[in-house]
Structure formats: C-alpha cells, structure tokens
Amino acid sequence: MKVIHSFFLALTLLFLSFIPASGQKTTVSGTVRDALTKETIPYVSVFFKGTRIGTQTDINGKYTISSPLAQTALTFNYVGYQVVVKELKPLENQEINLFLKPDTKSLAEVRVLGTKKTRYKNKDNPAVALIRQVIAHKEENRMASYNTASYRQYDKMLFSMSNVSEKFKNKKIFRNYLFLFQEQDSTLIGGKNLLPIYIQEKLTDKYYSKDPSRNKAVILGEKQVNFDAKLIDNNGIKVYFERMYQDIDIYKNNVSVMSNEFLSPIADAAPTFYKFFITDTLKNQHGEIIELSFTPRNTTDMLFEGKIYVTNDKHYAVSGVAMGVNKNINLNFVRAMKIDLDFERNATGKYSLAKSKLLADFGLSKTKGMGFTGERTSTYKNYQFDANLADTVFKGRSIEALAGSANRDDRFWEKNRLDTLSKAQLKIYHNIDTLQQIPSFKRTMNTATLLFAGYQKLGPYEIGPVNTFYSFNNVEGFRLRLGGRTTPELSKRIYFENYAAYGFKDEKWKFFLSGTYSLNNKSIYEFPQNYIRASFQRDTKIPGQELQFVQEDNFLLSFKRGVNDMLLYNDFYRLDYIKEFENHLSYTVGFKKWSQTPAGGLYYQEAKGAFISRLTTSELSVGFRYAPNEKFIQGKLYRTPITDRYPVFNFRYTAGLKGVFGGEYNYNNLLGSIEKRFYLSQLGYSDVILEGGYIFGKLPFSLLDIHRANQTYAYQLNSYNLMNFLEFVSDHYISINIDHNFNGFFFNKLPLIRKLKLREVVSFKALYGGLRDENNPMKSAGLYQFPKYENGVQRTYALGSQPYMEGSIGVGNIFKLLRVDLVKRFNYLNNPEVSEWGIRARVKFDF
Structure with a gap:
C-alpha cells in the first residue's frame, strides 16, 4: 500500500492548495413530481436548453444543476411524460419545482401502470415477484451453467485528476503543458476538466471448466503508463488498481468494488434490503425487456441504486444494468460511482456479458475541490460454450502471460483492441512522460516518498524508516537509530540491510546487518520468492511483544502503560532459506543461534538463588505456509498480502539442539x-x-x-x-x-x-x-x-x-x-x- 499512498499523497501535496474557481452564474435546484399522483420521479433528465450541461434527478426526485454562464431555460425529459421547458430568471441561485404530466401517446406503449401512492411492501408487489424470478433463474444464466466456456477480454483502465479548476490550469508550472489537460461533458462524473495521469490496457484469453472446476487466464498483451521507477512502483500501482476495479459479476450475491462488498440487486436476500419498481417495458429484436428500478431501503448501507433490465421470457436473464451508489452511502472519499453492464444474446439463446464500465470519482471533499476519477471498461468477445477444452489448456499457473506480452507494439494493439481508444486517450502515454519532466512534480514525489514511505533515496541505497530514528524506554533511555537498505538498482540478486542504534541510558550500541541472495534472479520481495539470507542482530526486545507492520522502536510505541521495565539484550545469528511455489505453497528452513541477557526488571534466577547472566540456544526450524489464491500489493522493496476470503495455513516445527554452537537445551516446538x-x-x-x-x-x-x-x-x-x-x-x-x-x-x-x-x-x-x-x-x-x-x-x-x-x-x-x-x-x-x-x-x- 505504501507506493499507492505515496503516489496519491504526492499529487495531493502538489494540488491541495488550489481550489476551483467559484462564481457560478446559474445554479438551479428543485424536485420533480408526477402531476397526477404527486409522487417524486427519479432519473428525470434535466438540461440547460441548447447546451450539453445536464443532470438527473436522484431517487427522491431532487436535482441540482449548475453552469458557469448565465442560462435562460431548463428542459425536463422523461419517458412516458411530456417534455417541459421552464424559463429561468436572471438570478444566480433559484429553485424550480415541477410537476410532469403523463404523455398519453407514450402511456399507450406501457404495459404496467402505477397506482396511487401506498406504503411500500414486498407482498403482492409485481416488481418483487419479478426479481424473485430473476433470483430463481440465476444459476441457469451464469457462466457456471456451461460445461466449458472460453472468451477474449479487453480491459482499459484510466485514472485522471478531476474537477480541475481554470485557475489551476493556468498556473505557471503548466504554462507550457496545457496539452496535458482534457475536457469532457460536464454531466459525466468528475466534472469538465481532467488531467489524465494513468492508462492501462490488457488483452486476455480466458477459459472455464465446470467439471473439474478450473479457470485459466492467458495474457496476450499488456501495456501501461510507466512512471520513474526510482519514485513509483509501476507494478504496485497496476495491482492496486486491479484490486479496486475487479470484474463485476452481477449474478454473485456480493459484488466487490473498491475493496468493499456490495449486495447485488439480484442477490438471494435482495428483496430484504432493496425496494423494486417496474418502470417501463421495452422491446428489442429478441422480445420484451422489463425495466426494473431499485433503491436501497437504507441509503447509507453498502448497496447500489439504479436500473436493471430483465428479459420477459422463461429465462428471466439480465440484459443490462445501470447503477451507482447513493450520495449518503457509508463509503469514504467516493463522490460518485457509475456502473453499466451490457449483455448480448449468444448462440445458445442465453445472455452473456458484452461490456462493463465502472466509473468512480474520489475526493477529500464530497462536493468541492479536485479529486481523482477512475474508469475501467471491459469488452468481451469470441464466446464459445460447451466446446472440448484440452487438459493442456489448464496446465501451469491459473494466470500466465505469454512471452513478450508486456512489449507489444502499436500495430498489435491497433489490430487486437476490442474497444477503441480516443485520440486524447492515445496521447496519455506520451503526455505522462512529459509530466514527469516537470521539476515540481519530481520534487513533490520525492517529498511524498520520504514522508509517507519513510525512506530517502541516496542512489542505490535508501535511508529509513524515519519513524525509528528516535525512541525511548525505561532501560535504554533516549535511543537514536540510523539505517537503511539497498535497492534493486544496486543488484537484483544481492540485498543488504543494516542499522546502528545507541541508548544514552544504558550506554550500549545495537546494530543489525543482513545479506540476502536471490536464487531465481528476481527481487526477494517478488512472488515467487526463492532466496537465502544470513543476518546478525544485537538489540533489545520486550518478551511477549509482537508488532504488525511497525518496528519495535517506533517512536509512537515508546509510550506504554503500567510497569514496563523488562527487557532482553539479544544476539541473533540466523541463516534462512525461503522457497515459494506457483500454487502459493511455501516452505522455510532456518538455523538460529540466540544468546539472551535479561535487563531491567527481568532476571533469570535458579531455585537455589543463583542468577544466570546469559542463556544460549541453537535451533533448527522448518515452516510451511499455504495461501491459495493469495494476491499481493507488490513493490520493489516490500510485499503486502491482500486479505481476502481464502484461508491461510501456517505450520512450524522448531528443534532445540543442545551442544550445537553452545546450545543449552533440547526441545521440540510445534x-x-x-x-x-x-x-x-x-x-x-x-x-x-x-x-x-x-x-x-x-x-x-x-x-x-x-x-x-x-x-x-x-x-x-x-x-x-x-x-x-x-x-x-x-x-x-x-x-x-x-x-x-x-x-x-x-x-x-x-x-x-x-x-x-x-x-x-x-x-x-x-x-x-x-x-x-x-x-x-x-x-x-x-x-x-x-x-x-x-x-x-x-x-x-x-x-x-x-x-x-x-x-x-x-x-x-x-x-x-x-x-x-x-x-x-x-x-x-x-x-x-x-x-x-x-x-x-x-x-x-x-x-
């Protein structure tokens, strides 16, 4: 996570002081209702007349629309109702509440009519009856209903700074780089001005087998923006974004978006948490499609809102989805989210996902200031079902990349993209290279790396972490520490790490030195690991204290409750070998000689009263770890497992060896x-x-x-x-x-x-x-x-x-x-x- 947070923090530090220019000339808000029933109408299209500036009413029929220019009229448009144009007053802020009249011509096309307003309930509700049919037919409409399946998938991911103000665009540092900015329709998520900062493309062939249950993905091509590797871990960015923007399967009970689990509108329990309304009946070349609108019963829960389109036949398949989240949802930093899924009828008569799009806008503020807009579009083609797939298709890792897949040329992408890239999107690769040449951008990235990751680079060596430079405890008193580690710029096979510390109360030096050799010519932090490490450490440790993700001499952990005066002075001599396999099974073999000396309020005293000043053990250990389907946030100098639904198994056996290198005890520890x-x-x-x-x-x-x-x-x-x-x-x-x-x-x-x-x-x-x-x-x-x-x-x-x-x-x-x-x-x-x-x-x- 460090590299991702550093990346976003850098941009925040650079841009936080700039606030979009205000002074909007026209802002209109209000509520739209049905003229007959007086009920509010969701998803009504509202536009300034003669412009592309528009919005939609929310689930409660409310809207707010703004323009930096003076506007003269608003148009209101909704299927089944008459189009209304309302003249505007020459005021900066005004309210227009509107009643739409049903269009009798359009009403003749509608099969299901609303009744007078009643308390919502599931019983005898045709919309709930319909969604229960969709739920009952989920299994026959899923990919898992086929014995085998194969298809090609093209993914395009874009990240941009959003809601960029004109004031910011015209800053001196961007005077010669205005071409970096792009404009979009202001009705889209993120506002009008964008500064693209990242693009990634991937082309994959995917295979599925039901019996036995197997999945395989073969990456044919992969391309992404590459930042300066000295500042940003490009692979870490890619993995993090892919984690946030996973494939969306509407047929699953829970849909994972941005590391959160959202209940699907067609989950088994959906009628308990959602309200459903039949809002229209449409026709396509294959028959009738029913438009079903849904909204959370509680708008702050992890739920979607929007529309789902269902085939009006015996299969009750999903043919389309247009949904987002309510503005009140208990989700951090997310200003808005939009998900669109399009399904096409395949050769078997069922519907398969043809295209999915996830668009989300993030910001420290829910409404103002610049933020980040992320967009992932996936296109699916070349479906084949129930064909014979040879066992060789599934051999090896579940995800494999063809040789040269990361180095495909422009001709490959022009020929094989399943979707198009606009001219502006094609320029992003070149534009980001230009952005990295801006001195202020480089300075900001360096500052962020130091403040957030805690390390300062000095060529192939980096100093840190800074939060361990100073700490204190009852035995050592005031403690200073300085250290660091080498980077892959020195060597991909050999790594060194060291530090020295001094306690001013006990007047003792502590130090650590390790050397690691990679046996597979990969970084020792990269999966699959295969390395041998030798180390020596002379330092203090509190017996029974185990810390996660922080060092024991972290300054903030110096503050402790109660009596805290027991400490050990330790000398550790270690030799470790670690081997990981592609199936995420790993083992470690290690030898450790440990000499410990009690200090402070800790002492070793025999029953006869004699005090023991030093205890030495020698240990041989072997450990096994199995973490099926485990994924990592992978960096150059770290690796963080992503917590998921899959279990992680650990087992370790340690044998104490008496008489070996001074070991005093025989024992076995499981x-x-x-x-x-x-x-x-x-x-x-x-x-x-x-x-x-x-x-x-x-x-x-x-x-x-x-x-x-x-x-x-x-x-x-x-x-x-x-x-x-x-x-x-x-x-x-x-x-x-x-x-x-x-x-x-x-x-x-x-x-x-x-x-x-x-x-x-x-x-x-x-x-x-x-x-x-x-x-x-x-x-x-x-x-x-x-x-x-x-x-x-x-x-x-x-x-x-x-x-x-x-x-x-x-x-x-x-x-x-x-x-x-x-x-x-x-x-x-x-x-x-x-x-x-x-x-x-x-x-x-x-x-």
Missing part, C-alpha cells in the same frame, strides 16, 4: 494456525484466527510460549491488549481471535449519527493453555523462577483452568482513518498491575 476472512454481506466481515502450539521438553520460562501482550495505547489486532508483557507463559495452548467489522450496519440506521459515517467493530479473544508440572518452577526443580516485582509480588503466571479472555467494542472510520476501542478484560483480574478496562486506538485507511 506451532500451527489458520486465518480466514468471512464476508457476511450487509453485516460486514469477520477476521478469524485459530492458533495452537505444543512444546516438548523441560525448559525455563523464557523459552516457553510467551503470549503476545500489549502495553502500548495502540490497538493491536493479534495481541492481547490488556495483558501485561510476560504475564502468561505456556508449553501448550490454543487460541481464537475474532475481529468483526459491521461496516456501519447499525450506525447507518440512527438519525444524525449516520451522517458521521462511523462503523462498528467488535472483537473477542480467548487463550486456553497451561504448563505441565515439569515446566512449572513451583513444581519442578532446576528451572528459573518466575520474575517478581520489587515488592516481591509475582509477575509471570501459568494459565489455570479458565482461558484468558478479553473483548472490545469499537467505533471505526472516525475522520475516515481512526478506530477507537473500549477493551474489557474478563478474568485473571487479581493479577498485579492489571487493568479491567482500557481505551485503545488504531489508524486504518479504508474506503
């Missing part, structure tokens, strides 16, 4: 986990982790499973947020972690509160485990005693007959990026320095 995200449609999603471990052998407490605790004020997903460091140890345990996000399902129903676009979160964590007598220093001789506070009260415990449990209720999406949880600890409340309640916060960027 650890396994399963993690999965469960999507629950309108009720949001749950992230669930099951984990368990078992240690064979007699060991001191510092080598047992020290359960992940958190004494910072940050909410950590995989740690116990009200457990103290080193409070519990086990030699066998099992745990469950459930974190559920309701996506605002309840807050969306509350007046006033729903305007804040807050989202509810709940979590529950339980840990059941214990110590066998041989590893309990109170029952077995020859073990280190559990640590105690200065007053002699015990600090470390074994779990008893009850599992440790804690839960939280939280509010997310505060200011669109903050989550705050009220956490409760349910038991073991008599342990010293324990808090039953706590408030924790977490920063999370979501759409």
Whole structure:
C-alpha cells in the first residue's frame, strides 16, 4: 500500500492548495413530481436548453444543476411524460419545482401502470415477484451453467485528476503543458476538466471448466503508463488498481468494488434490503425487456441504486444494468460511482456479458475541490460454450502471460483492441512522460516518498524508516537509530540491510546487518520468492511483544502503560532459506543461534538463588505456509498480502539442539494456525484466527510460549491488549481471535449519527493453555523462577483452568482513518498491575 499512498499523497501535496474557481452564474435546484399522483420521479433528465450541461434527478426526485454562464431555460425529459421547458430568471441561485404530466401517446406503449401512492411492501408487489424470478433463474444464466466456456477480454483502465479548476490550469508550472489537460461533458462524473495521469490496457484469453472446476487466464498483451521507477512502483500501482476495479459479476450475491462488498440487486436476500419498481417495458429484436428500478431501503448501507433490465421470457436473464451508489452511502472519499453492464444474446439463446464500465470519482471533499476519477471498461468477445477444452489448456499457473506480452507494439494493439481508444486517450502515454519532466512534480514525489514511505533515496541505497530514528524506554533511555537498505538498482540478486542504534541510558550500541541472495534472479520481495539470507542482530526486545507492520522502536510505541521495565539484550545469528511455489505453497528452513541477557526488571534466577547472566540456544526450524489464491500489493522493496476470503495455513516445527554452537537445551516446538476472512454481506466481515502450539521438553520460562501482550495505547489486532508483557507463559495452548467489522450496519440506521459515517467493530479473544508440572518452577526443580516485582509480588503466571479472555467494542472510520476501542478484560483480574478496562486506538485507511 505504501507506493499507492505515496503516489496519491504526492499529487495531493502538489494540488491541495488550489481550489476551483467559484462564481457560478446559474445554479438551479428543485424536485420533480408526477402531476397526477404527486409522487417524486427519479432519473428525470434535466438540461440547460441548447447546451450539453445536464443532470438527473436522484431517487427522491431532487436535482441540482449548475453552469458557469448565465442560462435562460431548463428542459425536463422523461419517458412516458411530456417534455417541459421552464424559463429561468436572471438570478444566480433559484429553485424550480415541477410537476410532469403523463404523455398519453407514450402511456399507450406501457404495459404496467402505477397506482396511487401506498406504503411500500414486498407482498403482492409485481416488481418483487419479478426479481424473485430473476433470483430463481440465476444459476441457469451464469457462466457456471456451461460445461466449458472460453472468451477474449479487453480491459482499459484510466485514472485522471478531476474537477480541475481554470485557475489551476493556468498556473505557471503548466504554462507550457496545457496539452496535458482534457475536457469532457460536464454531466459525466468528475466534472469538465481532467488531467489524465494513468492508462492501462490488457488483452486476455480466458477459459472455464465446470467439471473439474478450473479457470485459466492467458495474457496476450499488456501495456501501461510507466512512471520513474526510482519514485513509483509501476507494478504496485497496476495491482492496486486491479484490486479496486475487479470484474463485476452481477449474478454473485456480493459484488466487490473498491475493496468493499456490495449486495447485488439480484442477490438471494435482495428483496430484504432493496425496494423494486417496474418502470417501463421495452422491446428489442429478441422480445420484451422489463425495466426494473431499485433503491436501497437504507441509503447509507453498502448497496447500489439504479436500473436493471430483465428479459420477459422463461429465462428471466439480465440484459443490462445501470447503477451507482447513493450520495449518503457509508463509503469514504467516493463522490460518485457509475456502473453499466451490457449483455448480448449468444448462440445458445442465453445472455452473456458484452461490456462493463465502472466509473468512480474520489475526493477529500464530497462536493468541492479536485479529486481523482477512475474508469475501467471491459469488452468481451469470441464466446464459445460447451466446446472440448484440452487438459493442456489448464496446465501451469491459473494466470500466465505469454512471452513478450508486456512489449507489444502499436500495430498489435491497433489490430487486437476490442474497444477503441480516443485520440486524447492515445496521447496519455506520451503526455505522462512529459509530466514527469516537470521539476515540481519530481520534487513533490520525492517529498511524498520520504514522508509517507519513510525512506530517502541516496542512489542505490535508501535511508529509513524515519519513524525509528528516535525512541525511548525505561532501560535504554533516549535511543537514536540510523539505517537503511539497498535497492534493486544496486543488484537484483544481492540485498543488504543494516542499522546502528545507541541508548544514552544504558550506554550500549545495537546494530543489525543482513545479506540476502536471490536464487531465481528476481527481487526477494517478488512472488515467487526463492532466496537465502544470513543476518546478525544485537538489540533489545520486550518478551511477549509482537508488532504488525511497525518496528519495535517506533517512536509512537515508546509510550506504554503500567510497569514496563523488562527487557532482553539479544544476539541473533540466523541463516534462512525461503522457497515459494506457483500454487502459493511455501516452505522455510532456518538455523538460529540466540544468546539472551535479561535487563531491567527481568532476571533469570535458579531455585537455589543463583542468577544466570546469559542463556544460549541453537535451533533448527522448518515452516510451511499455504495461501491459495493469495494476491499481493507488490513493490520493489516490500510485499503486502491482500486479505481476502481464502484461508491461510501456517505450520512450524522448531528443534532445540543442545551442544550445537553452545546450545543449552533440547526441545521440540510445534506451532500451527489458520486465518480466514468471512464476508457476511450487509453485516460486514469477520477476521478469524485459530492458533495452537505444543512444546516438548523441560525448559525455563523464557523459552516457553510467551503470549503476545500489549502495553502500548495502540490497538493491536493479534495481541492481547490488556495483558501485561510476560504475564502468561505456556508449553501448550490454543487460541481464537475474532475481529468483526459491521461496516456501519447499525450506525447507518440512527438519525444524525449516520451522517458521521462511523462503523462498528467488535472483537473477542480467548487463550486456553497451561504448563505441565515439569515446566512449572513451583513444581519442578532446576528451572528459573518466575520474575517478581520489587515488592516481591509475582509477575509471570501459568494459565489455570479458565482461558484468558478479553473483548472490545469499537467505533471505526472516525475522520475516515481512526478506530477507537473500549477493551474489557474478563478474568485473571487479581493479577498485579492489571487493568479491567482500557481505551485503545488504531489508524486504518479504508474506503
């Protein structure tokens, strides 16, 4: 995610201070109603007479239309009603409410007539009866109804800065680059002026088989804008955009758009969450098509609104969709969204998707200022159904690219595009190369990389991360750190990483050095990984603290609650080999020598009273990970897995080797986990982790499973947020972690509160485990005693007959990026320095 956020942050830093020029000469708003029933009419076309400036009424019949010039009249047009022209007054702002009269000629064509206004209900509603027929016939109309299928797909993705003001266009830095800007119809999403910044094309042959269930995609050609690789990771941009703009399958119960799950208007539960209305009957060469309008029962939920077109025959197939989202939806940064799906009748008599278009406009403000407009258009042709597909078609990876697919010339694209590119779109490739030559653009991108990613490039080496340069704790005191890493510009096979740190209280130097060699001539961060790494680290660590996505000496994590004076000085010597396969199975083999010295309030004391100053172990480990269908946000110097509905399995075996390189203990440690995200449609999603471990052998407490605790004020997903460091140890345990996000399902129903676009979160964590007598220093001789506070009260415990449990209720999406949880600890409340309640916060960027 870093490269994407850096990319958008750079543009924001460059353009944020510019606000589009105001001074609009004509703004008109109002409501359109039926002259007979007095009901509001949605989707009425409203235009300034004699111009292309127009809009539509929303689902409640309301509209607002603006023009920078003085206008004289408005026209109102809707199928089945008389066209109305209203003269305008010479005022800047005015309101026109209108009643449209039915057109008797048009009404003669309509088969289904509305009745007087009644309370909406599903029972005896012909529109609901129709949508239930569509739902009942979904399986026969889906691609999965065929034994085999193949087709060609062409994808075109465009990204532009939108709503660009004339004032901004005329800035000095763009004086010689006005050709970069494009104009569009102001009725489209994003406004009149656009600054294109990205274009991507892809041509793919796709294959499907039902029995056995298999899918294959062969990329024939791929082309995209390439930014300076020193500043932007082009592959990371491509993967991120493809994640946000996935293929849209209206027949699925849930449609994924911009990393959110929207309930389809033809989902099994659609009549519960949507209102449906039959609004027209149309004809095409194959028969009648019924126009069915739909709207959310609650406009803030993750639902669509718009129209769906259904064949009036025994198949009840979808022949077209035109939908978007309500302006009140609990979706961050999205000003507007428009989705169009066109289906064509195929040789089998069924309907197949011929073209899909997703257009979305983003901005920090819902109404004003510049933003970003993203558009993905997909065209589908050459369908073949129930043909014999050889097994060789499906061999290898599920997605493969032909040799040279990324280097196709213009002649290839001119011949094989299934859709057309306008002259303006064709120029984007050249124009972006020109944009990158603007010095201010380069400076802004460099600044964004430093501020957001945390690294400053110095040729083939980059310094960072900046948030670790300064921190403090009770043992080291004030701590300074400086380090960095090499980049692929130095070598694609060899990577180095290092840092040095100094504590002014303990007056000790800490440092880290690693060298990594790639065995497949790819970046060590690129899938599939295959590398060997050797490293040495001399540094401090808090026993039982495990952090996600941040370094332990991050400045913000220096602030901790309670007594926090236990620390280990560690020397780690490591040798690791990692191998990933195309099916997302991977294994690791590693050797580690670990010498640890307790510090601060932590000490190692035998039962006879002798203190141990140093403990050394040598370990050999092997681990396996299986993550089917896993995708990544891939960068040059990082790789972030994308959380999805597929499970991730982990297993690790570690053997302690006594007598090898000074190792003092023999033991065997087994650890396994399963993690999965469960999507629950309108009720949001749950992230669930099951984990368990078992240690064979007699060991001191510092080598047992020290359960992940958190004494910072940050909410950590995989740690116990009200457990103290080193409070519990086990030699066998099992745990469950459930974190559920309701996506605002309840807050969306509350007046006033729903305007804040807050989202509810709940979590529950339980840990059941214990110590066998041989590893309990109170029952077995020859073990280190559990640590105690200065007053002699015990600090470390074994779990008893009850599992440790804690839960939280939280509010997310505060200011669109903050989550705050009220956490409760349910038991073991008599342990010293324990808090039953706590408030924790977490920063999370979501759409």
